Amino acid sequence: MFALTVKSNMDSAFFMGESEVKLKISWVNALFLTLTPVVGIAGAVLLWNEYGAPGMFEGAIFVSMYLACGLSITAGYHRLFAHRAYEGHWLAVLFYTVFAAGAFQNSVIEWCSDHRNHHKMVDTDNDPYNAKRGFWYSHMVWIMIVEDLHANDFSNVKDLQANKIIAWQHRNIFKIGVASGWLFPMAIGYLVGGIPYALSGFIWGGVIRTVAVHHGTFCVNSIAHIFGTQPYDDSNTSRDSWWVAFLTFGEGYHNFHHIFQADYRNGIRWYHFDPTKWLIKIFSIFGLATKLKKTPQHSIDIALLDMKITKSTRKLDERSIDSALYVEKMKNTRDDLRSAMYNLHKATNEKKEGANSEELAAKIIQLKQNIAAGQAEISSIFSDINNAKPISA
Ligand SMILES: [Zn+2]
Ligand SMILES: [Zn+2]
Incomplete structure (x- = not known):
């Protein structure tokens, strides 16, 4: 070598x-x-x-x-x-x-x-x-x-x-x-x-x-x-x-x-x-x-979230809790969050490049609200998972 x-x-x-x-x-x-x-x-x-x-x-x-x-x-x-x-x-x-x-x-x-x-x-x-x-x-x-x-x-x-x-x-x-x-x-x-x-x-x-x-x-x-x-x-x-x-x-x-x-x-x-x-x-x-390459923040945030979902699903399986309902909820919220984050990334880029309409400003505010709501939703699902009881118990 x-x-x-x-x-x-x-x-x-x-x-x-x-x-x-x-x-x-x-x-x-x-x-x-x-x-x-x-x-x-x-x-x-x-x-x-x-x-x-x-x-x-x-x-x-x-x-x-x-x-x-x-x-x-x-x-x-x-x-x-x-x-x-x-x-x-x-x-x-x-x-x-x-x-x-x-x-x-x-x-x-x-x-x-x-x-x-x-x-x-x-x-x-x-x-x-x-x-x-x-x-x-x-x-x-x-x-x-x-x-x-x-x-x-x-x-x-x-x-x-x-x-x-x-x-x-x-x-x-x-x-x-x-x-x-x-x-x-x-x-x-x-x-x-x-x-x-x-x-x-x-x-x-x-x-x-x-x-x-x-x-x-x-x-x-x-x-x-x-x-x-x-x-x-x-x-x-x-x-x-x-x-x-x-x-x-x-x-x-x-x-x-x-x-x-x-x-x-x-x-x-x-x-x-x-x-x-x-x-x-x-x-x-x-x-x-x-040309320094930087991963967009929303891709990093979604990777972190995906790992948390995987770990939570595993935890449910280890505790013999039926994970199907939780998994579906987590995945749906994750998908909504991902598209809101991606759209916000696109909209802020448009703004940086000079676009400055009222419509764009309103869209950015709306997307930020959607993201905050999605994050609250996913936190509450994680806390439900932590408190969930095994069916057989
Ligand atoms: Zn290595
Ligand atoms: Zn390397």
Whole structure:
């Protein structure tokens, strides 16, 4: 999976559930993932012994490289390239491809091909980081083994292959990664204070930072499919969690992301911790990001309502209460709400575009009243469900 092509493989037996499946170990990736933390810790200890405790420079180079490489993965690889949630100026594309290469998570083409398969076939054997195979599998074991299911099948990323910068990055991924991820912080250190700072730049801005960005990204595939709530959809394992968002540049609002993957935001409220969304917004001020895609609010509200209806129906079934009447009422109210919300969305758009008739103003007031009535109605159905008694009791 990583920057080098896998040259040496060894057959290994690996147990999955009840069946024994033969898997090959990708030694290059396995060694890269296990040795980088060892080199990082050993380097930091040696530097401490030789030059004293880490200080301002180590903190600054670590944080700035962590932001450059980490955000290039989330805003670049993930939201721009994999999901096309906005359009990027070529300067932004160049920045992302150069600094994300330094995150050592392979090329745009490999990463996005895997990620599109993850969304399309989530939680199945065709999902490269299937969370149902356990925490460690989805976190990093999947990178250390070779399964031929999708190897070198890039038919789902033809749009990306057509981009010259992305194609150049794919051909030179390891060289670009070493230059931007390791040599660049080393050179900055050298300019700041000669050889000792160059070594600090390499260890703190290069190796330790590579490990930190790795596990930040890996958490999206592992813990964002284990911890948190499922307000939008519980038909897959993705979850929403503020603390996972905190560790992953905002990617922890993963339940929202799985249902509305083209949205440039993952945390949709202004107070949701989503630095990736903030970066894209800042880039848009300078023309580096354009055509930002945002899910209409009424679609989000209806998805939330649909999930509540599903959960309520399940609750009725679990308590052996005849759900048919409640389900019909919930569905009818939901359909009325959906069409009122959609019509209000259309009418407010017309108003924004300059239409200003009395008729339109009256229509907007009427639709808002219909929505308020629909929301009151659905709340009362939910409260009836909570108080309902089993028929047999
Ligand atoms: Zn995604
Ligand atoms: Zn996911």
